[in-house]
Amino acid sequence: MSRRDVVVTGLGVTSPLGGDVATTWDAMLAGKSGVSALTDDWAEQLPVRIAAKVAVDPSEVLDRVRMRRLDRSEALALIAADQAWKDSGLGDSGLDPERLAVVVGSGIGGAQTLLAQDDILEASGPRRVSPHTVPMLMPNGPAAYVGLEYRAKAGVHAPTSACATGAEAIAWGLDIIRSGRADVVIAGGTEAVIHPLPIAGFASMRAMSTRNDDPERASRPWDKARDGFVLGEGAGIVVLESAEHAAARGARVHAVLAGAGLTSDGFDIVQPHPESEGGARAIRAALRSADLDPSEVKHVNAHATSTPVGDMAEIVGIRRIIGDHPVLTATKSMTGHLLGAAGAVETIATILAVRESIIPPTINLDDPDDGLTLEVAAHKPRSLDIPAALNNSFGFGGHNVALIFTRA
Numbered sequence: 001m002s003r004r005d006v007v008v009t010g011l012g013v014t015s016p017l018g019g020d021v022a023t024t025w026d027a028m029l030a031g032k033s034g035v036s037a038l039t040d041d042w043a044e045q046l047p048v049r050i051a052a053k054v055a056v057d058p059s060e061v062l063d064r065v066r067m068r069r070l071d072r073s074e075a076l077a078l079i080a081a082d083q084a085w086k087d088s089g090l091g092d093s094g095l096d097p098e099r100l101a102v103v104v105g106s107g108i109g110g111a112q113t114l115l116a117q118d119d120i121l122e123a124s125g126p127r128r129v130s131p132h133t134v135p136m137l138m139p140n141g142p143a144a145y146v147g148l149e150y151r152a153k154a155g156v157h158a159p160t161s162a163c164a165t166g167a168e169a170i171a172w173g174l175d176i177i178r179s180g181r182a183d184v185v186i187a188g189g190t191e192a193v194i195h196p197l198p199i200a201g202f203a204s205m206r207a208m209s210t211r212n213d214d215p216e217r218a219s220r221p222w223d224k225a226r227d228g229f230v231l232g233e234g235a236g237i238v239v240l241e242s243a244e245h246a247a248a249r250g251a252r253v254h255a256v257l258a259g260a261g262l263t264s265d266g267f268d269i270v271q272p273h274p275e276s277e278g279g280a281r282a283i284r285a286a287l288r289s290a291d292l293d294p295s296e297v298k299h300v301n302a303h304a305t306s307t308p309v310g311d312m313a314e315i316v317g318i319r320r321i322i323g324d325h326p327v328l329t330a331t332k333s334m335t336g337h338l339l340g341a342a343g344a345v346e347t348i349a350t351i352l353a354v355r356e357s358i359i360p361p362t363i364n365l366d367d368p369d370d371g372l373t374l375e376v377a378a379h380k381p382r383s384l385d386i387p388a389a390l391n392n393s394f395g396f397g398g399h400n401v402a403l404i405f406t407r408a
Contacts, residue, residue: 006177007246007253007408010088010239011348012080016232016335019056020083025352028334028360029381033216035230035336042196048203050215051194052232052336069132071110072192076235077142078149081186085150088239093249101154101182102147103172104190105165107340110137111193142190154182162395165189166236167343167403171260173240183245188237188344199231207307220364221304221330222311222372229305232336236344253408255351259290265398272310276317278400279392283321286402292388294322299359299389301350304330305337312371314392327384328376330362343393347403350391354405358383
């Protein structure tokens, strides 16, 4: 590897399928769904009454005092970062904080804090508003708290690019290390907005599934009966490291972050380009960044949210740039859509697919759309030698991120 190569040495996840990487991965391979009915009183009035909550509530991991001072999205980010940091083995390495950066984003930020504190303001007046409100609601809060936890001094950044946020954070991490500004970057995404207002807003757009009577089968990418995404929550964090730095300390490497491509559509605030023009350019840019031929990419973890338009547009873009040979999966069929955390959690699934030579399944794909012309690992995992894999993430506003990982 050259000095510019970037490797992944730490993984951390808290998701609707499990409270850590191992349980989440095992559940994916088993084809389990993390979607369930919402039993909260506030959900009774909503047209959508299903969601994918994290399997392990953050209050079971962090103490009560800390939970009172953190938005839920910040708590999830800290939990995933702790796992990734421990997995990397950097804790006792003597890493110079001035060579450590953090890039952790959220698509929406501290919405639960904002709405809850506004309720308190209206009901009880300004003196009852928490003094922790602003640090809890600010969109850079998760990145800031992770940076404080590990004393990062090479920069703390918080990209916000809707559902492409987690993947964009990882792409930034690649650039930071390649440019020499840091040796190690903690990167990823977090989201926690299972709340009546975001759900009502998405439902008004007709973007969400209303399969309230069958939650586990509601998220069904590429299926003819798909009717929208299922809102989820969680966090995914990776530790990125220059190959040179990792080799010097004898670190275990999960995979190589070979390349990234970032583009924008310039088309519509919510609708993707019908032929995935921007997504295709992101994939092409990622291949160029990785110095790979499309034929080397054997697997794609697709953005595929289970929306009627988006799922098919992505297929067009993949075929145009990569070709007809890769085997696809859509892990959102199991996790739901984690918004700003989606790209990071799916990055980890992609890394594990490359490392373990196995593709997690797409569940609920019972009647494939006629436009699905590529092979999908449907219903059960697929064993496959994967020298390189692509992870796509797209977001409202026309954000497109493509990440390519190769075997270590």
